[in-house]
Amino acid sequence: MATAGLTYDEVMAQSAQAKPQQGLVLDEAFDVIHQDDDKSEEEDFEDIEVEIKDDYVGRCTSVFVQYPRRVVVSILLITVLAMYATYLDNFSITVPSPYDWECPDDEYTLLRDAMMSAEDEADESKALTTRGDATFPFYYFYDSEPWNRDANCDGGIFTPQRLRAMCLAEEILTSNKEYQEDYCLLVNGTCATRSASVLQFFYDDAPCSLLDQARIDQGWAALQGNVFFVDKHAFQRGYACKARSIIYLGTPLTGYDETSKIGDDQALEMQEKLGSVMEQALWRSYDMEGHTLNSKYNQAARSSGMSVLWFAQPLAQREFSRLVNEDFLVAFASVLFVWCYLMYHLGSCFVGSMAMLQISVSLPLSLFFYRVVFRISYFAGMQILVVFVILGIGADDCFVFVDAWKQSLLLHDDTHKRLQYAYARALQSMANTSLTTAAAFLATAISPIMPIAAFGIYAAICVLMNYVLAMTMLPAVLIWHHNSSKCCTCSRTEIVEGGTCVERYLTILSWRKKIIAKILVLVLGGLSCTAAYLASRLEPPREPEEWFSQKHMFQQVADLIGGSNGGAYGANEDQAYDAFHVVFGIEGVSRDDFDPYVPSKRLASPDYVAIDLYEAQDAFLQACHLVETFAALVRPNTTLCFLREFQQWQTETYASTAMDRATFDSRLALFRDSTQPSNKLHGAWKAPVGIVNGELKYVRIDGRISMTQGAAIDERKKTLRRAQKLLKKIQQLDAPFLRPDKAFQVSGAWLWYETQVALVRGLTTGISIGFPVAFLVLTAATRNVILSLYAIVVIGCVVSGVLGLCYLLGWSLGIRESVAGVIVIGLAVDYTIHLGHMYDHARFHAHLATRDERTAYALRKMGRTVFAGAVTTAGAASLMFACQLTFFVQMACLIVFTIALSISLALGLYVPLLHVIGPEREQGNLWFLWRRLCPPKEKAAASEKRAASWRLDPVATTPAPRGLARPPSAPASVDSPPYGGAEA
Known part of the structure; x- marks a missing residue:
């Protein structure tokens, strides 16, 4: 309805000129809900609202109408208490650790933990000197x-x-x-x-x-x-x-008393x-x-x-933390942008400011549940991304509610009735989008990669919390503003429905038998299929993830020494290659009280298996030889076989290798405490010779993988297969005292390989969860399988378009793309759900039946709202282009393109699709089909009789719309076609 800018009195004056409708109006169960042709529109709505006044909507809205200030103050007080509780729980920003992006329950992670926990239990080597x-x-x-x-x-x-x-x-x-x-x-x-x-x-x-x-x-x-x-x-x-x-x-x-590892206290001391x-x-x-x-x-x-x-690694950690803190400042610029746009769109400085406060409050309240209730302690750069996302989602919810509140002027001048109308409409519309968006974020929560899972959980909590606040704090703010005797000078009140742009777009879609709409459907559908093909060609990254810009010194260093081609230098030092270990004497690990959200603090205990190295010396030397000579696995001159050096030392020291078991054990302990490895990759024998409390528990062979750290996933897979073949050969050794059947091999390279595989698997799993959930929510919201099917197809087109863009930009299926591929479902679903909900709303509440009228109704009611939501989300995310870390910059690109594509396909594909082949009357209505197939026994005969009358009566076949459902300038008439189209 083109009524933008009209006051309530003007609308009611125009509406009063419309002739009353004639005919029978039926609901979904074929029950008569409007039979008195002489009853006015106001009386109709009064009767309806008398029935709902005592339901939960009426009770909730009565609280907001009577105590608006108390509601707002109570919510703010609860927020302060939640923030204080979070502070008392020792909340802090997580310091990144090298274990964050590992799959904690993966086979090789468990084997690495078993080996490292055994190393921690081993007695210190006296040969290890300070800073040696x-x-x-x-x-x-x-x-x-x-x-x-x-x-x-x-x-x-x-x-x-x-x-x-x-x-x-x-x-x-x-x-x-x-x-x-x-x-x-x-x-x-x-x-x-x-x-x-x-x-x-x-x-x-x-x-x-x-x-x-x-x-x-x-x-x-x-x-x-x-x-x-x-x-x-x-x-x-x-x-x-x-x-x-x-x-x-x-x-x-x-x-x-032991060497440092990245992220431990010694490393942090050097860093600071x-x-x-x-x-x-x-x-x-x-x-x-x-x-x-x-x-x-x-x-x-x-x-x-x-x-x-x-x-240097300490400098890199320091710089990364510094850039994260600086990039977080961009969030304040995003807040300022959304705040200004809220005041502009909502037409009030007070309402816009309070809406911005409501969105902001959702973040600390969500953090309370995230940290205190669910006991998730990880909070780092990934969670900062939620701020940019929730600003757009929260603003969209505000637009839906406030626009419904303004449009209620078309129906009532009573404050409580207006709020009931707006609350009931926004309650379902916002619930639909919030549930699907939260489900899309929760789809990332099943990822084995902890930072991605934690991000999904926090984002989902924020979305749901924002919905709760939008349905509690925002209506109280609107009543507070409405009742206030002092109006803000920048406040304006107008009825927002339709507009010039909407009416022109409807005219274009209907031009020459909807030829433009049909062309849009075919062209955008074809482009989406092309994008889906490009998206299918995405591969895991062949190069290490880039976290700094190309002009950053550390990224230039990474380009010089890294990459799949080995960089600019002929060879890197051995430390630049991943370590490789073959371990005997350990068969597993126990990780009681392991917290996946604090992976750096691993409370693990190795499970030992008894070995007798004295009887298995020859077998151990054979294993060393296999490791050294196995093709294309271990770098030359990097294999550390302690038994060879022990025998050489024994010959030089005692001039003989003949000895009994007791002498062997004592000399091995002396060798471990008095000498250092000839290979400078190790400062002491503590790790390879695992003596725990004076008893030899495990032994291992160390080396360096010949594969570069920047190798592609295919090369990693091939190298892992070679390592598994080597292990099989070692396990076939005839050495019962060494227990080769319990031996295992592990390398840090395998852990990152499993992470890359998990990224790809997480994307496919997230999409496989996100799409069905979105479809179910859409179906439950509209109860129309056709509307839901169209919407899910459009959402699929958006996902394909975003991933297709990643391929065209030369990006790979890395961390950013894997997260974005699932997030995009939540962001893409909002606009199609809003439009689809209004399309169904036109059938049930406005009693419109044809696709033309229902499409026009949906656009007039929700077109301006979804566009404003797209502007705020894209605008908030676009400010991330000013960030320094490439993660935020590329996420800005992905989110902005997602929003642009979502609103374009929602208005350019979904709306034309509804306009051309959208469901009419009860087509696709699941409730209608259920009532037709299984009517109540006591009403079966009456329902069948009413259905027959509905099919035969030309007036009842297209239930007469209420006068307020069409523009006041074009009143309905019993002498004209009921819906403005050609008469059947």
Whole structure:
């Protein structure tokens, strides 16, 4: 109805001119609900509302009408109490750990936990000295031809000026007091600063002076064959364009008795103390400046015509946390945008501000249930994404309710009756969208990948909580505003229904026997099929996930050393490859009280199986030989077989290998405590020789996988299959004392492979859950299988379109795409549900039967509302383009495109589909079919009689619509076709 801007009196004056309808109006059960042709519209609605005044809607709305301020204040007070309870529960932002993205119940995760828990139980090795293990590398990269600058590599990177610049860069770290006293790698009690630096070939321990060409040539000659330090084509070319160094940070630190792991207390200490000092010193040295939302690492560090880059895991963790906190500030900009749009669309500063407050309140209340009630402690960057999503969803709910409230002016001037109308309409419409959106988010909750599951749970709670607040706080706000004697100067009241754009669109759809509508259905349907084909070609990522932008220093480092092609260098150090282990003596693990939401705190206990290494020495050496020689599995010279070194040490120390069992055990313990592995990948024998409380419990063979860390999923799968074949050969050894049948192999590479597989499986599982749930909710909401089928097809087109865009952009099926593929169902379903609900609403409440009138009714009632919801959701998400982490930037792209595609297909495909082949009268109505097939026995005869009359009576065949269901300017007449179409 084109009544935008009309006041209540104007609408009622126009409506009074309409002639009363004649004919019989039937409900779904063929019961007469309007038979008195002389009764006015106002009397009709009065009779209806007298019947519902005492139901739950009437009771709820009476509370809002009588006590609006108390309701609002009570909700805000509850929110404050919930926030305080969350604070008392020690809520904090989770520090990322390397275990977060693992599948906690996967076979290889359990095997890794068994091995690591056994290592934790093992007795400390006395040979492990303070800071004697080269645990964390601090990388320096020097590039004379960086990708983001025009540079000439002629003559190479090893010139006097550039070598001196390299020396000064590394001296910033090596001359640092904290580094020298607390963190440097100690070799024989002395800091080993250049043991893995390219400068060892040129400077030795000399100061950073300008070298002459003869010394440089001598250093270049000594460097020949050491491909690790220069780019892969340097020796073929005759000069190097890139170079790199490593300065190791040693552990265990003073006060600790074991080597550090990423995320533990030692790593956090280095991150906070050394990391902050080093960052500031390096930034000052290279005049790197930045500000909020523009990291200093986005600036180039240059010296002597070359680019200087550095990287260390403690610095990366520190930078990631910093960027997450800064990117969260963008959420405040999104709040401001949605707030302004709410005030504009709702026509009131007060209502818009309170609606924004209602949306904001849903976040801490949801956090209370998430953290305190459900005991989920993980809250990190993924949950921040919920803020951007819930802003759009919450605004959409506000638009639905407030627009229904404004449109109630067409029917009543009584405040309670108006609220009853708006509440009843919004209650079902918002419940439909909230349930489907929450179900789509909960579909991610079954993911074995904890951050994705936690994100889905929190998002679903937020959606449901926002719905509860929209049905409690928002109606009280509307009554408060309505009753207030002081009106805001920016407040305006108008009836929002239809509008010029809606009427023009309806005219276009109906032009020349709906030819435009038919073309839209065919074209958009064909494009959706093409998008579905492209989406089917998505594959898991072949490269590591990118978390920083291309201009960020750490991403440039990742590109230099990573990737499926091995990066720019000829070889990486062995530590850059995943470790590989073959373990004997452990058969399982017990993880009592394991909390999947705190994976870094694993309370595991290994289950040992008895072995006798004294009797199984030959078998163990055979296993070492199999690991070393198995094709394309373990890198050369990385296999650590402790028994070989033990026998060699025994020969050198005792001149004989003959001994009894007691001597073997005592000498093995002495060897473990007095020597260190020749392979510098290990600082002590604690892990490979598992002596627990003085008794040998397990032994293992270590190595490094030959596959790069950035390998594609197919290569990972092939390498895993080779490792499984190796294990079968080991298990076939005739060595009952070694129990090879209980042996297992494990590597960190397998854990990430299972994560990649879980991402793909999670997407398909999420979609397989989200679509049926959406279909069931749609069917329950409309009780019309045809409407639901059309809607689910359109939602499928949206999902296909989004994933097809990912393929066109060259993205892979990684973390972002897997999450977005399921989220998109929840975001895409809103607009089609609203329009479908209004299409059905036209049949039951407005008593319209033809598809033309019901489509027009749906657009006039809900077209403006769904468009406003799309604007707020897309607008809030679009501000994430200002974020620094690529995760948020790409999610912004996905959400904005999802919303744009959803509203486009809802209005451009779903509406034309309804306009062309939408259900008419009772077509597809499940309740109608049920009543026809199984009518109540006592009313069967009467129902059949009424049905026959309905079929034969030309007036009753198309139940007369109420006057308010059509534009006042075109009153109905008994002499004209009942629905404005050609008379049957």
